[in-house]
Amino acid sequence: MTTRTRTNTPDEVTIREDGTKSTRVHLKRxxxxxxxxxxxxxxxxxxxxxxxxxxxGECQHCKPLVEAEAAGARTWELLPRNIASVDNAIDRYGVFAKGYWQFVDGKNTVVGLRIGEGESRVVAFFGDWVIRxxxxxxxxxSAPKAVQP
Known part of the structure; x- marks a missing residue:
């Protein structure tokens, strides 16, 4: 695999003679x-x-997921919109899974998925990646703190 170098150009602010500003924004990935x-x-x-x-594979946070997938692991990003399909996929492996509940703003709310039973169980919160x-x-x-839903 070829290693590529990605630049990170800061936005450029220009102040005109009349005091007005303009900003040249560089599109980010x-x-x-x-x-x-x-x-x-x-x-x-x-x-x-x-x-x-x-x-x-370029992201320091997600690179371990890419490596796990290359080694044959199956991964799912757990989101509120796909919790049922992830639960069903896990059920097809014969593994117990159910919603994980916590109090949020005074209400008992599903915040993730509990997978497995006993000491080997794991809990994935929304935004986390589940790995088999x-x-x-x-x-x-776990999702990085800055991007958790």
């Missing part, structure tokens, strides 16, 4: 896994079909 900014958009960010490429390793074990890769 965010990780398609966690949303953290990686730097300037580059030519390789778009494939031959005009679609954005997967840049999770090839050996059948489960793990959670």
């Amino acid at each position: 965010a990780c398609n896994g966690c949303g953290q900014y990686l730097g300037d958009v580059a030519d390789w960010d778009v494939d031959d079909r005009g679609e954005l490429t997967d840049v999770r 390793h090839p050996d059948g074990t489960w793990a959670v890769h």
Whole structure:
């Protein structure tokens, strides 16, 4: 795999003679896994079909997920809109999973998913990644604090 260097150009503020300001903004690329900014958009960010490429491997937070997937792990990002489908996928492996509840603003609210039973169980919160390793074990890769829903 070719190592690419992504620049990170700061925005440029220009003050004109009359005192007005203008800002030249450089378009940034965010990780398609966690949303953290990686730097300037580059030519390789778009494939031959005009679609954005997967840049999770450039992100220090998401790189372990990419490596786990390359080693045969199955991953899901747990979100409020997909909790049922992730739960169903886990059920198909014969593993117990159910919503994980906590009090939020005085109400008992589903905030994630509990996977497994006993001491081997894991809890994934919304925004976290659920990982099923090839050996059948489960793990959670927590979302960075800045991008949790």
